[in-house]
Amino acid sequence: MTNVAPETLAAERRALLHYVTAVRRALTELRPGEMRARHLPTAMTEIGMIVETTESAANQIMQAAEEILGQPPETPPEAYRAFVEERCLSMMEACSFQDLTGQRIAKVVEMLLKLENKIGGLSELLGEGVEEEAPEPVRSGDEILLNGPAAPGEGVDQNDIDRLFA
Numbered sequence: 001m002t003n004v005a006p007e008t009l010a011a012e013r014r015a016l017l018h019y020v021t022a023v024r025r026a027l028t029e030l031r032p033g034e035m036r037a038r039h040l041p042t043a044m045t046e047i048g049m050i051v052e053t054t055e056s057a058a059n060q061i062m063q064a065a066e067e068i069l070g071q072p073p074e075t076p077p078e079a080y081r082a083f084v085e086e087r088c089l090s091m092m093e094a095c096s097f098q099d100l101t102g103q104r105i106a107k108v109v110e111m112l113l114k115l116e117n118k119i120g121g122l123s124e125l126l127g128e129g130v131e132e133e134a135p136e137p138v139r140s141g142d143e144i145l146l147n148g149p150a151a152p153g154e155g156v157d158q159n160d161i162d163r164l165f166a
Contacts, residue, residue: 029121029122033117043108045106050104053097054097061091064090064094067087068083
């Protein structure tokens with residue numbers, strides 16, 4: 001047994017109790033139950049609606065363009081002009097999806113930023129070693145290919161591919 005003064009042990013115990021209390025408070029502030037029950041489903045719904053809205057708009061634009069291109073050449077000029085104007089208005093209306101998707105994306109981003117701040121606070125409280133990078137999950141089959149398009153300035157561009165074949 002070590003010779004530690006009772007005051008030192010009491011101080012250590014108080015410090016440990018304070019630390020555990022702070023960690024519990026930080027975990028409570030994360031509200032994992034609320035996150036799973038409300039925030040994440042809301043974010044998933046918003047993202048699903050973004051996909052639906054953009055798909056619908058793209059289909060509407062493509063349909064209008066196909067109708068314009070499919071108009072017979074013998075259509076009288078005035079009728080053709082009215083037809084094209086109507087389809088162009090349809091395309092412009094379809095482009096209004098951008099406002100709605102922008103609002104939905106902003107809502108999801110705000111939710112993610114709040115979560116990031118809460119996790120950052122917990123991480124700061126827990127100290128060093130917590131933010132070590134987790135190992136990359138092992139991916140196989142189609143998962144390897146499912147990265148989506150690269151952000152501007154990231155990934156391989158056409159010049160890189162051209163250099164491979166030069």
